[in-house]
Amino acid sequence: MKETKVTVKIPRPLYRKIQLLIEDSGFNSPTDFIVFVLRDLAGRTDSGSLEGEFSSDEIAAVKKKLKNLGYL
Numbered sequence: 001m002k003e004t005k006v007t008v009k010i011p012r013p014l015y016r017k018i019q020l021l022i023e024d025s026g027f028n029s030p031t032d033f034i035v036f037v038l039r040d041l042a043g044r045t046d047s048g049s050l051e052g053e054f055s056s057d058e059i060a061a062v063k064k065k066l067k068n069l070g071y072l
Helices: 012-022 029-047 057-070
Strands: none
Touching: 012 029
């Protein structure tokens, strides 16, 4: 029998941050959000370089959000 899913371990504080992040976002669970993000990132790397795809304002906005979440 072929397995269709695997378990990936992440730090519990990160999981809790994701729980807060997705409240009222339409995602049913942190797992759904994580799978969405990973698929998006994997799809982008398959299509080549990300360089030049974002404006400096978009990059600044993402950096600000990551800083507010404690990642930067």
